[in-house]
Amino acid sequence: MQKMAFWFRILPLLAVSLVLPLSVQSIQRHYKFNVVMRNKTRLCATKSIVTVNGKFPGPTLYAREDDNVIVKVVNHVQQNVTIHWHGVRQFRTGWSDGPAYITQCPIQPGQSYIYNFTLMGQRGTLLWHAHVNWLRATVHGAIVILPKPGVPYPFPKPDNEEIIVLGEWWKSDVEAVINQAMQLGMPPNVSDAHSINGHTGPAPNCSAKGYTLHVETGKTYLLRIINAALNEELFFKIAGHNLTVVEVDATYTKPFKTDTIFIGPGQTTNALLTADQNPGKYIIAASPFMDTIVATDNQTTTGTVRYNGTAAFSPTALTSIPPRNATPVTTSFLDSLRSLNSKAYPANVPLTIDHSLLFSIGVGVNPCSTCLNGSRVVADINNVTFVMPTTALLQAHYYGISGVYSEDFPGNPPMPFNYTGTPPTNLQTTNGTKVYKLGFNSTVQLVFQGTNIIAPESHPTHLHGFNFFVVGKGVGNFDPINDPRKFNLVDPVERNTVSVPTGGWTAIRFRADNPGVWFMHCHLEVHTTWGLKMAFLVENGKGPNESILPPPSDLPKC
Incomplete structure (x- = not known):
């Protein structure tokens, strides 16, 4: 069983130099974080945010099935902090689960805590995030659990992999937003934009750059899609391309093709993208779902899939996004999800109930x-x-x-x-x-x-x-x-x-x-x-x- 050590330092306004392992196949993975102070700019405005090692989204944790993971979290901000490893089963290690006042007291300013857990029988994509107050708006990141050495994916091996973290962005401090709402006794203000890997893309009164995924014609990419938003379920689409869903919440599924992924906060979806279109630029869109009168941030965030060799002046292929209340789209997606239920990955559904x-x-x-x-x-x-x-x-x-x-x-x-x-x-x-x-x-x-x-x-x-x-x-x-x-x-x-x-x-x-x-x-x-x-x-x-x-x-x- 391999031991993985990660060191998290939670600070406001951080930049980072991250030294990644030479290969995800390495027996040991050593992470080094050089921390400095800086502001974060989104929506043409600069504000202070709480981050892990200066990254928004935070650093990705890489490990393998059955690895032991050790994360030291050091709190350098003037707020209590905890980290939850969302979807990690934490067998007998509830002390490392992370929700404040449920499995632990928060890590107070200037204090630290070591999370120690084993990824027993799990492989795929999960996420980590803060689990106290509304800090997870900016304190979140991906967990990538690779199969054991020599064990292949139960689907065609992709040529490359890409992590895509969807989120929400407020112009104001999120803690002030919810505190004001609680004082008034009313719902809080909705977010001002959505984001893809920390980039909002163009938004009202702002021409912010969006996220770009560079691809090569004929190659297949495994997209590890995470919804780290606070309050909104989202649609995810790429113009002109279908996606083949192969996993949700770090469990393999029977593969199926779709042009629209539906994903709720805390959920993850792994999907294969094949670069099989004419070279060019294709819009990536993430938009909210809500099929009732409840308010949402109704902004669509956009990015771009760009084929290598595409000229800078090439037009971008657009796509139609589902209506905000597109219940048939969500129903179709959810009805298509089935466990792989193979000999290697059985679906052990309880048949008798206590x-x-x-x-x-x-x-x-x-x-x-x-x-x-x-x-x-x-x-x-x-x-x-x-x-x-x-x-x-x-x-x-x-x-x-x-x-x-x-x-x-x-x-x-x-x-x-x-x-x-x-x-x-x-x-x-x-x-x-x-x-x-x-x-x-x-x-x-x-x-x-x-x-x-x-x-x-x-x-x-x-x-x-x-x-x-x-x-x-x-x-x-x-x-x-x-x-x-x-x-x-x-x-x-x-x-x-x-x-x-x-x-x-x-x-x-x-x-x-x-x-x-x-x-x-x-x-x-x-x-x-x-x-x-x-x-x-x-x-x-x-x-x-x-x-x-x-x-x-x-x-x-x-």
Whole structure:
């Protein structure tokens, strides 16, 4: 098992000289970071942002399946920091998962913490990002997990690979944006632009340069596409080219061709691009999806695929972007996703269920004595708006600290109603720090039921500590009698983040074989802030190999 060491220093306004390994096949990979101060300019304006090693997006972590990864994070900014390794299973190493006040206390200014975890049985593309407040707007980057030496991809080997990180950009400080919204009790301002690898491209009142992907005629490129946006699901297209999807969330899929990729915050998609068109320049476009009245940043960010040898004055081939409410496009894409389910990569879907859960998710309105209008928009699961503790849940569980949380999170809505019909007159939720307890190795079927309270919308929901199988989805209210008969239990797609359709439901299954406390939340950061989150407490198994590892000596203190 190889040991990989990375050293992260979190600073504002950084530039970096990054020395990469000579080859991704090297037995060891040594990273060196030379850190200086500088401003970041986007949308024709300069502002201070928090970054890792001065890079926006941050540096890519390269490793192989089953490698041990060690990352030292040093906090040089005047804000608390944590890093989450999104999609890494963290088997028995919940102390390295990263969500603030769930598995660890934040890394305070001037302090450091070493994350130590093993990439067990995983290969593909994931992402890392900050997991406290709204810092992940600029504190994020890619994780590339290569197969074991000598193990090929289960698709034709590409000639090259390219990381494409999609994001959002605010002209103002994002922490000020959400703080103001919380004081007012209203939704925050939407972002001012989207970005591709940190470049917004031309935007209103700005002619900023966009990202360019250089290609050679006849060659095939594996695009590792990551949605690191805070609050928006996105479409991704390249003019004149089809893309062959081969992986999502670091799990292989049955290949299929599409001209449009749909990707939610926290999700990743690997797709093959073949440079099979006439030499020239072709537009790359990323645009938002929202099929209800909820506001989004309605700007399309653009970049360019440029064939080698193309003259500078050559025209750029354009493409039509899907309408913002193009639900048929998202449905077609999601319906095409299937697990590879081969002998080497089987789909081990739980066929018997120990816990059958129904989680209604949505928003509400609670009284707020400190808010301008006396109330605040909140979000909830089963009418519980999660209250963040001041002691990390995993620490409280491991040491038996009482009074931090309760184990009475409801497995079904306490007061059932017509979830996608007329909303109830009472929009108030309850507040609490509650977890749902699972026995080690128990199996779970969880149905996320969207609601129409205030406004229906899609919820990209992320479960820490596990992959899960998406066995079904639909519009309207989930029918517990008839809908399970249509579940795909043979080759459902395996993910760590799934979209719950607007005014509909999604069903997942997973095995609780990872002891610890595992966060689950909407990956729209605004909904997480409002309280659309909860945690599963998975008990230890029978022996030390089925139990949480002891906490590291440098675990941050609250």
